[in-house]
Amino acid sequence: MVPKNRAFCEKAEKVRFLLVEDNAELAQTVQARLTLDGHGVDWAASLDAAEDHLATAAYDLILLDIMLPDGDGRDFLAAHRRARRDTPVIVMTARSAVSDRVALLDTGADDYITKPFDFAELEARVRAVLRRRGGAAQTVQTFADLIFDPLAATVAVDGEARELRNRELRLLEVLMSAPERIYSKTQLCDRLFSAAESVSDNAIEVYVARLRRKLDGSRARIETVRGVGYRLTVA
Amino acid sequence: MRAAAPGSIRRRLLLQLLGGAAVLSVLLYLSVRGVSRSAVEQTQDSILGAATIAVAEQLRGTDEGVDIDIPYTAFSMLGAVGQDRVFYRIIVDGADLTGYADLPAPDDAPPGLNPLFYSRPYQQALVRLAAVNRPVIAGGHTAQVQVIVGQTRSAQEAIVADMAWRAAALGLGFFALAALLAVLTTRSVVRPLDRLAGALGRRGPQDLRPVTQPVPVELAPLTAALNGFIARLSGALKRTETFIAEAAHHIRTPLATLRARAEIALRQTQDEATRASLREVIRAVDDSARAAGQLLEHAAVVYRSDQRAEAPLDLAALLRDIGQSYAPAADMADVALAVSVPDSAVMLTADRLLVETALRNLVDNAIKYSGPDGRVEMGLGVAQGRATIRIADRGRGLSGASLADLTGRFRRGRNVEDVVGSGLGLTIVQEVARAQRGRFTLRERDGGGSCAELTLPLD
Numbered sequence: 001m002v003p004k005n006r007a008f009c010e011k012a013e014k015v016r017f018l019l020v021e022d023n024a025e026l027a028q029t030v031q032a033r034l035t036l037d038g039h040g041v042d043w044a045a046s047l048d049a050a051e052d053h054l055a056t057a058a059y060d061l062i063l064l065d066i067m068l069p070d071g072d073g074r075d076f077l078a079a080h081r082r083a084r085r086d087t088p089v090i091v092m093t094a095r096s097a098v099s100d101r102v103a104l105l106d107t108g109a110d111d112y113i114t115k116p117f118d119f120a121e122l123e124a125r126v127r128a129v130l131r132r133r134g135g136a137a138q139t140v141q142t143f144a145d146l147i148f149d150p151l152a153a154t155v156a157v158d159g160e161a162r163e164l165r166n167r168e169l170r171l172l173e174v175l176m177s178a179p180e181r182i183y184s185k186t187q188l189c190d191r192l193f194s195a196a197e198s199v200s201d202n203a204i205e206v207y208v209a210r211l212r213r214k215l216d217g218s219r220a221r222i223e224t225v226r227g228v229g230y231r232l233t234v235a
Numbered sequence: 236m237r238a239a240a241p242g243s244i245r246r247r248l249l250l251q252l253l254g255g256a257a258v259l260s261v262l263l264y265l266s267v268r269g270v271s272r273s274a275v276e277q278t279q280d281s282i283l284g285a286a287t288i289a290v291a292e293q294l295r296g297t298d299e300g301v302d303i304d305i306p307y308t309a310f311s312m313l314g315a316v317g318q319d320r321v322f323y324r325i326i327v328d329g330a331d332l333t334g335y336a337d338l339p340a341p342d343d344a345p346p347g348l349n350p351l352f353y354s355r356p357y358q359q360a361l362v363r364l365a366a367v368n369r370p371v372i373a374g375g376h377t378a379q380v381q382v383i384v385g386q387t388r389s390a391q392e393a394i395v396a397d398m399a400w401r402a403a404a405l406g407l408g409f410f411a412l413a414a415l416l417a418v419l420t421t422r423s424v425v426r427p428l429d430r431l432a433g434a435l436g437r438r439g440p441q442d443l444r445p446v447t448q449p450v451p452v453e454l455a456p457l458t459a460a461l462n463g464f465i466a467r468l469s470g471a472l473k474r475t476e477t478f479i480a481e482a483a484h485h486i487r488t489p490l491a492t493l494r495a496r497a498e499i500a501l502r503q504t505q506d507e508a509t510r511a512s513l514r515e516v517i518r519a520v521d522d523s524a525r526a527a528g529q530l531l532e533h534a535a536v537v538y539r540s541d542q543r544a545e546a547p548l549d550l551a552a553l554l555r556d557i558g559q560s561y562a563p564a565a566d567m568a569d570v571a572l573a574v575s576v577p578d579s580a581v582m583l584t585a586d587r588l589l590v591e592t593a594l595r596n597l598v599d600n601a602i603k604y605s606g607p608d609g610r611v612e613m614g615l616g617v618a619q620g621r622a623t624i625r626i627a628d629r630g631r632g633l634s635g636a637s638l639a640d641l642t643g644r645f646r647r648g649r650n651v652e653d654v655v656g657s658g659l660g661l662t663i664v665q666e667v668a669r670a671q672r673g674r675f676t677l678r679e680r681d682g683g684g685s686c687a688e689l690t691l692p693l694d
Contacts, residue, residue, distance in 0.1 A: 023488050023489075025492045026489075026492040026495070029495040032495075032499055033495045033498055033499050036502055066484070067480070067481070067484050092491075094484040094488065095483050095528075098532075098591045098592045098595060102591075111560075111563075114487075114524075115487040115488060115490065115491040115524075116487060116491035116493070116494040116495075116521070116524050117491060117494070118521075119495070120567055121563065121567055124563040124564070124567040125563045127563070165566075165569055166566040167569050184505075186505060186510070187502075190502050194567065195514060196517050196518050196521050198518075203607075206607075
C-alpha cells in the first residue's frame with residue numbers, strides 16, 4: 001500500500017539549523033545527532049563563517065555558542081537583532097546561573113540551553129520557539145485523512161482538530177516521517193524519552209494506546225507488528 | 236607613629252579655628268589695653284612734666300634767696316584732665332620753700348630740667364609725681380632747687396578703664412566675626428567630603444564605576460586611590476567571572492560532546508546491557524554538570540545574600556515568566572504546568588536574581604519528581620502584607636523526610652535515587668528565604684505529592 005503523500009518518506013529536512021560552535025568534536029556530534037532525527041544542520045566554526053552561511057542560505061534556527069575564536073556570541077546576537085534579521089536563535093551556554101539566562105534573553109536570544117544538553121529537550125525548545133515565532137519551518141503534514149500540524153500540536157481527523165500532548169505528538173511525528181515502516185519499541189523509546197530517564201520499553205505502549213484514541217475515527221491507524229514493533233498504515 | 240585620633244573633621248576643624256580665634260581675641264584685648272594705658276600714661280606724664288618745668292621756670296634768684304611766683308595757669312593745664320587733685324612742693328637746698336612739705340621726694344636726684352617721674356601713695360591715693368632740679372643763683376651762691384608736682388590719677392584710671400572696655404568689646408567682636416568665619420570655612424571645607432561620601436553612599440552594591448565627582452585638589456589623591464581600588468576590584472571580579480565562564484565552557488563542552496555521543500550510541504545499539512550502561516553514562520554526565528551548576532549557583536546566592544541588589548519586583552510577572560520558560564521542560568516530561576497568578580502586579584522589594592533562582596529550583600524539582608502525566612501548580616497569594624508562592628506537585632512526596640533533612644547541603648531524599656540531582660536545590664531556596672527575610676516550608680500533600688511554599692514580606 002502506497003501512501004498518498006510520499007514526501008515524508010524521503011527524509012525531508014524538518015528543521016534547518018545553523019550550528020555556530022568552535023569545538024569541532026561537539027559540532028560534529030551535534031550535527032550527527034540532529035541528522036538522526038531528520039534535521040538539516042550546517043556547521044560554522046566561527047562568527048565569520050556563520051555570516052557567510054547566513055548570507056547564502058536560509059535557516060529556520062541558529063544554535064549559537066557563546067565563546068568563539070573570533071568574538072563573543074552575544075555580540076553577534078546583538079548585531080543580528082540590530083540588523084532586524086528574525087531567524088530565531090537558541091544560545092548554547094556553559095553557564096546555568098539565572099543571571100546569565102536573564103542577560104542572554106535581554107540580548108535577544110529566543111531561548112537558551114545549557115551544555116551538556118538533552119536532545120529531547122533541545123527539540124522541545126526548538127518546537128516551542130518556532131511555535132512562538134509562528135515560523136513556517138514545518139509545514140502541515142498529511143497522511144490518509146489525517147492533517148498533522150506539529151507546531152500547533154494538533155492532528156485533525158475529518159476536519160476535527162485534536163490536541164496532542166508532547167509525547168503523543170513526537171510519536172506521531174516519528175511514525176508519519178516514514179509511514180508503513182516498522183519501528184521497534186526501543187527505537188520509539190529513544191525518540192520519546194530523555195536519554196537520562198530510566199524507562200522500560202513497555203512504557204511506549206501507554207503512548208501508543210493514547211495516540212490510537214486520538215486517531216479514533218480515522219482511516220489511518222497504528223498497527224502492532226507482533227514481536228517487532230509498530231507502524232502507521234491505512235486501514 | 237601614633238594613629239590619628241578618629242572623630243569628626245568638622246568638629247576638630249571648628250574647635251581649632253574657634254580656639255585660635257579665642258587666643259587671638261584675648262591677645263588683642265591685652266595689647267589694646269596695654270598700649271592705650273601706656274599712651275594715656277605718657278600723655279599725662281608729659282603734661283605733668285611740662286607743668287613741673289613751667290613751675291621751675293618761675294624760680295627767681297634774689298639777694299634774700301629764692302623767690303617764686305606760682306604759675307596757676309600751669310596747674311590749670313593739669314586740672315583740665317578732670318577732678319584730680321594737684322600737689323606741689325619746692326625744696327631749696329634741702330629746705331622746704333613752699334607747698335606740701337610731706338609730698339614724697341624722689342629716691343634719686345632728678346637730672347636737671349628733665350623730669351623724673353615716680354608714683355607714691357599720698358593722702359589715701361596713688362599720686363603720680365614729677366620732679367626737676369634747677370640751680371638758681373641767689374644771694375651770691377647757687378642754690379639747688381627741687382620742684383615736685385604731683386597729681387592723683389582718677390581721671391586717667393577712668394580713661395584706661397574705658398579703653399579696656401573698648402578693647403574687650405573689640406576682642407569680643409573680633410571673636411564673633413572669627414567664629415562666624417570658622418563655621419563658614421568648616422562648612423565649605425567639609426562640603427566636598429560630604430558630597431563625595433553622599434555620592435558613594437547612594438551607590439548600589441554592584442556599582443563599580445569610577446568616582447567622577449569633582450573634588451578639591453587636596454581630595455584628588457583620595458579619589459584617585461579610591462578609583463584605583465575600584466578598578467582593581469572590578470578587574471578582579473571580571474577576571475573571576477571570565478575564569479568561571481571559561482572553566483564552565485571548557486568543562487561542559489566536552490561533557491556535551493560525551494553526552495551527545497552516548498545518545499547517538501544509544502540510538503544505534505539494540506543490546507539491552509549496552510543501552511543500560513549508556514544511560515548510566517548519560518546520567519553521570521547530567522549529575523556532574525548539574526552538581527557543578529548548582530555549586531556555582533549556591534556560591535552566587537551566598538555571595539548575593541550579603542550584597543543584595545534590591546529593586547521593585549513584580550512577583551506575578553516573574554511567575555508567569557518562569558512558567559513560560561519551563562513550559563518546554565514540562566512538556567517534555569508530559570507534565571502539565573499550571574500557573575495561576577493575579578492579573579494585577581504583586582510588588583515587593585527584593586533581589587530578582589535571588590528570588591528567581593529559588594523559584595526555578597522549586598519548579599525544576601516539582602517537574603522532575605512529578606513523573607509522566609503529572610500536574611504542577613504554581614500559585615501566588617497575598618495576605619497580611621505577605622506574598623506566598625505555592626508550587627505543588629502530585630509526585631512522589633517526601634517519604635517522611637523533614638524540611639531540615641532536605642535543606643542540608645548535599646542532602647537528598649531517600650526516594651529519589653533514579654533522578655538527577657545535586658542535593659543543593661533546597662539549600663539554595665532556604666538561603667534565599669533567609670536573605671529576603673521570608674520563610675520556606677515544604678510539606679506532603681493530602682492525596683500524594685508535595686507542596687513548597689515561599690513566603691516573602693511585601694513592602
